[in-house]
Amino acid sequence: MTRHLLTAAILGGFVILLVACAEMLGIRVFDRIATNLCISLILVLGLQVFMGNSGILSFAHIGFMGVGAYTSAVLTIPLQMKGMALPELYLVFKGVQLSPYLAIPIAGLVAAAVAAALSYPLMRLSDAAAVITSFALLVVLHTVMTNWSNVTNGPRTLFGVPRATDLTLAAGVAIAALLGALAFKESRTGRLLRASRDDEVAAGALGLHIPHLRWRAFVLAALFAGIGGALWGHFITSFSPNAFYLRETFVILGMLVIGGANTVTGAVVGTFIVTGAFEGLRSLEGSLNSAKIFSEQVIGLTEVVLALAMIAVLILRPGGLFPSREIGAIIVRALSKRERST
Amino acid sequence: MLELTDVEVRYGAIRAVRGISLKAEKGELVALLGANGAGKTSTLMCIAGALKAAAGTIRLDGRDVTSATPEAMVRNGVATVTETRDVFPDLTVAENLTLGSYIRRSDRAGVAEDREKMFALFPRLAERYGQPAGTLSGGEQQMLVIARAILSRPRILLLDEPSLGLAPVIVDQIFEMIGVLKRSGLTIVLVEQNAAKALAVADRAYVMRLGRIAASGSAAEIGATTDLGALYLGG
């Protein structure tokens, strides 16, 4: 038990430290980066809940982020702006204007409900079929978002989403997500799911209904993604469906893989490292562009480096930086080893 | 010729083979007997290079081949007939045989000659030449995989349970065949459930129990001293 509390305290400490730094520095850019980091963290933790416990790669995650972002947007865009922002909106929603703080949890629930309804039959697939269906699900969600102009304004940018997310809120939710991911990992479902990942046949023989266990993890992951998406929407205030597609999938997956998909610690560490590297590279890109060294705009450098880093990590350390043990467990082990040796 | 020293095979945390040593001299037929799960197949697959040895060494003519890949082992002269009788079901009999002589594909005349020999030995295969191997009966499939293995002109043949699930008549034919191969000077390591049959053709035998060698000796000694019934009940 100590080690779980220790893990929670250390990882939560990271987030709190980040907020404290941002508050003390008081620089707007840093504040923005820290908020983005917390939102990414929620998404990465969500993906960890599913991938880390079930061992199945899911591409659909970011689709549910989109579901959350659009749900919250539709519920919160001020009445006087709705006509402009969503000219084709259904009549029912035209008179609705909720507080973002109410809409964000609703968005999470809607994403979870959509996931629950769509994914149940998918969960019995494994290996390549599971990956292709999750990929197909992402394409379906993306196509719907791009074309259902009644609620998403189609492929065009949706604007007028009220700004409601600040660093404190994002960090608070991120810590809650952290505790949720740790709790799920240690819950009965989480443990059984990991056992089934290691030996599907044996788990089946024990009478475990693996698809059902996976489904629970998937729905929880979608809840995280929906809330993360809604928070992001209320932070960025305008977005288009392309924000919820392969590029974002790649970034979130990269964070999780580099940190280590099997551990919550890995999810947190990966998010911090990749965000740090991303912002560094992006400012490098920016200064290269403003220095006009190259005739064309420098874009894509960040992704190239992240892609190389992902491949390198998977080759050299396939489990990521934290492949199997949480930080708390590592520290407890190290301490008890020292005690024994003295 | 073939020598295993303290070889271990693991599947994750399970040690299927726990340090066994055995030998096969040139031209010998060595039988590997034991109950289900004793580690016979794992040992054979480990020699073939399809399973990695976790410890110990495998030597072929004094050369260390412990970590050789399956394809390298074939080039070293070791051919394998697996327990699961792995024909390529949607390839024709002819195509299956073509792959058997894969490592000798530049020696066209030699391959053609060997192929004729195989058809003489197994006339059924000649009849079913253009048919997908998946449509053959169990006995015919067994003949096909043995013929396919022989076409690589091995010096050592690893045979895993050639009689498994076959009708007694077919089993007799298969063992007759094994006798022919042995007389041609081929070294054979035979894993077999049917201990009586195996001991009848073998020169020497090893009995495996729970991943270890429990007894070894000439076929006659093993036949006389070992309670074969108990052996297969795992006792």
Place this chain on the structure above:
Amino acid sequence: MTFALQFTIDVLSLGGAYALMALGLVIVYGILKLVNFAYGELIMVTGYTLFLMGGSGLPWLVMAAVAVAMAVVTGVLTDYIAFRPVRAKSITAVLITSFAFSTLLQNAALLFISPRPRNVPLPALFSQTVEIAGVITPVRNLVTIAAAVVLLAVFAWAMRRTVLGIAMRAAATNFTMARMLGIPANLIISSAFAISGLLAGVVGILWIGRIGSVVPGIGSEPLLVAFIATVIGGMRSLEGAVLGGFLLALIDTSLNYLLSQELLKFRDAFTFGLVILILLWRPEGLLKGPATGQRT
């Protein structure tokens, strides 16, 4: 009658391209049981090679051949960079590295070339039209049909009549047994990636010939098409992939005629929804692949 001919030409030319795309994806899948997400980028590489040689003054066929060769090289590189180092570790790892390699190539194109479309040199043939029995159709459609027929025939011949082809079919059903006959694993895998590159290269030229220019994201649609066709056709059967390509072309072309403009926008949602349903019903794909021959 005219409509029937028009429709047939549309289906066959689109289907030919789709079939080649699907075949290129399934040849690797069949052997490794792994999806190569960087497959679409082979088409991108073909396009940019063609673009970069635009001013070289070489005959077009030479440029096209070099472009296809580059796709083959990139295909083999995919194996060395994204597959081989992680293949033994885990399926998920390989899927992620191939996804990362795809992103890498796309963004390298963004970084070193441009996010804007680049025109590729094409022979006049690609923009001409021809009239057959009252139907006016672009010559490139006929070129696509011809190329698909020739390539599929050569491919079928090679898989049945050459030792390497037979070995690849064997490896697709039982890789370990193939190795235990002395067939080198790496040779088979590299060949699969090379063939995949060859098919992608040819399809790339035909595909870009429709559009006339290349952008970094050009490979995503062919990848999705190959996915669907493969799933329809059965993920382990080469014949199935080809059939899947033509079936998808039939579905797509029919939907183009049948669906209203309003619903047509959702076409991808329909086809991918179909993919999910098919996989749920038959995780190995609609058409049955070869039996595994394993009886545990």
